[in-house]
Amino acid sequence: MPYQPVMGQIMPFAGAMIPRNWALCNGALLAIQTNQALFSLLGTYYGGDGVRTFALPDLRGRAILGSSGGSGQYPAGMISGSVSVNMTGLQLPQHNHMIQATAANGQGRGAAPTNNIFATTTAPADRYIFLAAGSAETPLAVGTNLVNEGGGQPHNNMQPYLVINYLIAMQGLYPSRN
Structure with a gap:
């Protein structure tokens, strides 16, 4: 038949x-x-x-996509979705970036961190940006930048097809x- x-x-x-x-x-x-x-x-x-x-x-x-019924979340005939999307930082999972810094001898040590950023007078010593008195001084390089990846451009949102x-x-x- x-x-x-x-x-x-x-x-x-x-x-x-x-x-x-x-x-x-x-x-x-x-x-x-x-x-x-x-x-x-x-x-x-x-x-x-x-x-x-x-x-x-x-x-x-x-x-x-299968319909969820006449008044459901996905009624028959509904059109939705995008070929590409722009994502914001809030949509990304929490993550870390490593900074590469240049080491150099210079000034910056002292108990009073006047004009020195991120300095602290409290222990532990390994939390100082500038090392404690009597040690080699290693400030971070000036002008270190973190760059946003993607530049705000839309990315492809399609599964393999x-x-x-x-x-x-x-x-x-x-x-x-x-």
């Missing part, structure tokens, strides 16, 4: 042509008058005015309700 699709069924298809009684899921507007049975299944979930026209689902450049056509059955068995 030959295969008979259910009207409105969507399937991926790797062929180079479109089989008879199937159409590309490309958002095409169709006349309700000549496609009444299919309109009764799709309605205006995917577009059209509902008086003269309705639209096929447009799956070009889209992944399929293979492009294939999705087709919808224009004719076939009309589904019965459970």
Whole structure:
């Protein structure tokens, strides 16, 4: 017995042509008058005015996500998502950056850290930016910069993919309700 699709069924298809009684899921507007049975299944979930026209689902450049029902978080026909996104620093996980510093002999030691940044007079000694009196002095190089990676440019947000056509059955068995 030959295969008979259910009207409105969507399937991926790797062929180079479109089989008879199937159409590309490309958002095409169709006349309700000549496609009444299919309109009764799709309605205006995917577009059209509902008086003269309705639209096929447009799956070009889209992944399929199962519907959560009419009023749920993901109702049928909802379009969402982005090919690229800009992220802010608040969206990144907490992390650290290492600073490479130049060591040099110079001034900066003293109990009173006047004009010396980050100096402290309390123990422990390994917390000083400038080492305690009597040791070699190693200030950080002036002008050390941390650079933001990415420069605020959008990054690709797409999972690995293979492009294939999705087709919808224009004719076939009309589904019965459970």
